[in-house]
Amino acid sequence: MTPQVHYVLRLADTNLVLAQRLGEWVGHAPALEEDLGLANVALDLLGQARLLLAHAGRLEGEGRGEDELAYLREESEYFNLTLVEQPNGHFGDTVMRQFLFDAWQSGLYEALSRSQDATLAAIAAKGLKEAAYHLRYSGGWLVRLGDGTPESHARVERSLRELWPFTNELFDDDETDRAVVAAGIGVLPSALLPAWDVRVDETLARATLVRPAPVKFAWFGKQGRHSEHLGYLLAEMQSLHRAHPGAAW
Amino acid sequence: MSEAQKDWPLYEIFIRAKSGLDHKHVGSLHATDARMALEHARDLYTRRQEGVSIWAVRSTDIVASDPSESDAFFEPARDKVYRHPTFYDIPDEVKTL
Numbered sequence: 593m594t595p596q597v598h599y600v601l602r603l604a605d606t607n608l609v610l611a612q613r614l615g616e617w618v619g620h621a622p623a624l625e626e627d628l629g630l631a632n633v634a635l636d637l638l639g640q641a642r643l644l645l646a647h648a649g650r651l652e653g654e655g656r657g658e659d660e661l662a663y664l665r666e667e668s669e670y671f672n673l674t675l676v677e678q679p680n681g682h683f684g685d686t687v688m689r690q691f692l693f694d695a696w697q698s699g700l701y702e703a704l705s706r707s708q709d710a711t712l713a714a715i716a717a718k719g720l721k722e723a724a725y726h727l728r729y730s731g732g733w734l735v736r737l738g739d740g741t742p743e744s745h746a747r748v749e750r751s752l753r754e755l756w757p758f759t760n761e762l763f764d765d766d767e768t769d770r771a772v773v774a775a776g777i778g779v780l781p782s783a784l785l786p787a788w789d790v791r792v793d794e795t796l797a798r799a800t801l802v803r804p805a806p807v808k809f810a811w812f813g814k815q816g817r818h819s820e821h822l823g824y825l826l827a828e829m830q831s832l833h834r835a836h837p838g839a840a841w
Numbered sequence: 842m843s844e845a846q847k848d849w850p851l852y853e854i855f856i857r858a859k860s861g862l863d864h865k866h867v868g869s870l871h872a873t874d875a876r877m878a879l880e881h882a883r884d885l886y887t888r889r890q891e892g893v894s895i896w897a898v899r900s901t902d903i904v905a906s907d908p909s910e911s912d913a914f915f916e917p918a919r920d921k922v923y924r925h926p927t928f929y930d931i932p933d934e935v936k937t938l
Contacts, residue, residue, distance in 0.1 A: 623849065625870050625881040632884045725883075732876055 595771035597652045598671065599778050600712065601661070602768075602814050604644030605672035608662060609822070610693065611638040612829050613680055622683050629729060633690070636722040643715045663833035667816075667823050674813035675758035677822040681751070684737050684744065688751035691730040695791040696762045698723045699784045708776035731795045738799025749801055756804040761811045762788070851900040852878040854885075856892035864896050872897075 614634035621627040645658035676693060680686045701723050704716035737744040763785045772778030796803055811819065832839060849871035855864035867886050872878035878897035886892065906914055918924070 623871060625872065625885065629881065629884045632888070729880055732880065736873065736877075 594651070595768045596709070596775065596777055597648055598768045599772045600644055600648040600651060602671040602673075604641050604648055604661070605670045606676055606814075607637040607641035607644065609670070609672040609825060610676035611635070611641060612825055613676065613678075614686070614690075616680055617686065626683075630686070633726050633729065636719075636726065640715060640719045640722070643711075643718075647711050647715070659833065659838075663830045667818055667826055669816060670818065670822060670826065671814050671816055672818075672822075673758075673761055674811035674819050675755065675761065677813065677819060677825060678755065678758065679821055682747065684748040685751045685755070687730055687733040687737060688748055688755055690726065691734045691795065692755060692759055692762075692792070694723060694727040694730050695788050695795075696759075696784065698727050698791070699787045700779060703779040703784065707778070712777065727791070734795055734801075735799045738796075738801045745800065748799070752796075752801055753804055757807045757809050758811055760807065760809065761813060764810055764814075766815065849873050852882075852897045853900050853903060854878075854882045855896040855898070856882075856886055857894035857896075858891060859893055864894065867891075869900060 611634045614630050614637070617630045618627055618634075621630055641662075642658050645661045649656045649658065649661055675689060678685075678689060680689075698720070701716040701720040705713050705720060707713040707716065734748065737748045739745070763781045765780055765782050769778060769781055773780045793803060811817075813819070813822075850873075851869050852872055853869050854867050856867045857864045870878065870881045870885055872881050875897060879895055882895045882897055887895070
């Protein structure tokens with residue numbers, strides 16, 4: 593697998609897995625309005641994931657389309673960030689995971705819209721507007737919960753503490769990253785950190801939350817080594833296609 | 842937010858379909874605050890590109906006429922046909938009136 597295919601799959605898988613997680617809220621959100629709000633974010637991410645998967649399939653040139661890539665790869669062949677496969681938990685957990693992610697993806701798409709890979713640049717430019725809205729949505733909720741009641745504050749404070757260790761991976765550079773940066777295609781993860789810090793610190797302050805201390809621990813989802821949760825998610829997501837190959841609406 | 846409120850207040854939502862048209866009432870929704878009302882309205886009522894502008898108004902801020910007073914309010918206009926501009930001959934050249 594070339595670094596470019598690997599890189600595009602990382603972006604695609606990260607979106608696909610998070611879309612699947614958010615989809616789990618449908619029918620279960622605290623209010624009907626939030627049901628639709630979360631589903632909207634999920635659909636935006638899924639739309640981007642489909643474009644990215646199709647692009648990865650074309651780059652790979654082995655005849656795999658978006659469905660083969662989404663439904664017929666094993667856990668170790670998925671390269672999503674470990675943060676997005678974490679379970680939804682309560683609504684505050686989901687909001688926190690989403691906020692940490694949106695703050696990252698906004699910066700990523702901004703930089704990626706200048707990629708030498710014209711398809712990737714176009715997907716990023718489209719996604720940038722969607723990511724800006726997602727950040728507004730998750731950031732708004734984070735401030736409401738953090739600066740809300742003592743109960744909601746305590747809950748999202750715990751969410752922050754639990755999800756914080758997974759943010760290291762967002763800014764971790766490896767060989768694939770360096771190769772696509774050298775080719776003018778990709779963005780160096782560590783270069784996204786300063787802008788992310790600004791976004792996160794500003795919203796955490798408004799949410800009266802304290803940024804946790806840095807953690808050394810790192811995850812390796814983007815290299816295909818996942819937490820215990822991804823396998824279950826994929827089993828559910830892929831079961832229909834595996835039972836009825838090629839099933840369509 | 843100083844005190845917790847169990848039920849989210851109701852907002853009435855008005856959407857402008859495109860520039861130049863009026864905002865039209867499309868429905869209502871629940872939200873904890875004005876910002877969330879706009880976001881929910883965006884997610885609920887503009888999913889299929891229905892609008893370019895959203896107004897959200899707290900339902901409790903709307904002053905409404907009382908149905909039991911509708912006779913007093915609306916009956917007196919019934920016999921005043923001269924208020925309708927139907928006594929003009931419209932020139933053939935005017936198509937859009």
